[in-house]
Amino acid sequence: MITVEKIIQELGLDVFVKGETNTVITGCYISDMLSDVMAKSKKGELWITLQTHTNIVAVAVIKSLSAIILTNGRKPEEETAKRALKENIPILIYKGSTFEIAGKLYMLLQQKT
């Protein structure tokens, strides 16, 4: 059982919006096409993306995703951060690339299961 909080610590993520961090992570989905995330992501998954528009929060809420991780040091738009705060969705920032964090996260999730 690995929580969002644990991921933040293990991967050294910057917390832009705290939200609910006690959620247990069920896996991870990576995509920058929100239509694809809406179709394919599953409840409890972490979502790694480059997109910063407010709609990322809506998608995370609709699909009950555990947290949004923005890579390459991207920051959410102001409105996105406001919405995430209201909806209790964590927005985390990773300074490195999507490839790097995906590799690290994969290792971490493999160890725990």
Add this chain to the structure above:
Amino acid sequence: MTPLSIIKRAKELSFDIIAISDHNSAENLFAASKIAKKEDIFLIPAMEITSHEEAHILALFGDIESVMEMQSIIYRTLPDIEPIDFGPIYQVVVNENDEILDLNDRMLFGASSLSTKEIVDKIHSLNGIAIASHVDREIFSIISQLGFIPDDIKIDAIEISYSCRLKKALQMLDAYKYLPWIRNSDAHCIAGIGRAYSIFQLERLSFKEIADTIRDKERIKLIKG
């Protein structure tokens, strides 16, 4: 595909109004507007802009000055990448006789660093019309990129691709019936011109009247060529 060949083909097909919209560029519109005037075709100066979310937005303007203003904003925000020899990626700039004036070595297939919302707001500040391109497609559409059209992006209409059956569009886009729909050819070669179009009920021939018609869904009829 040059301004002269596009307008000649449009004339053959008896179009009254056309829009020429290069990806992230508008330099060929100087020649196009001269030819259109001569051929008595109403030309809408336009651009198809790629936002940082990689959604395509069709921008229609009332005059060349506005489209050029938009072009300079987009040029400033396109990726600054060294041109490479990768097949025919350079767009030529031509005059009204199809003579090459210049090569455009910008990465026109790239994305602007502006968001879809910023682009739409800029189009409106230049009194233009913002249409979400090919919203039925799985890539480069506002819906594929953003999941759905958010309220704060004030697009004027959505474009249905030439290849999409109206029945399919009605199923897929049920949530967007509140917006005006338009069909355009989105032609990338001469043979594609007229493969889809829309009929407008106009009181008079002016950009303002065309813009008002696009905003009023009751006055557009969608035709698949």
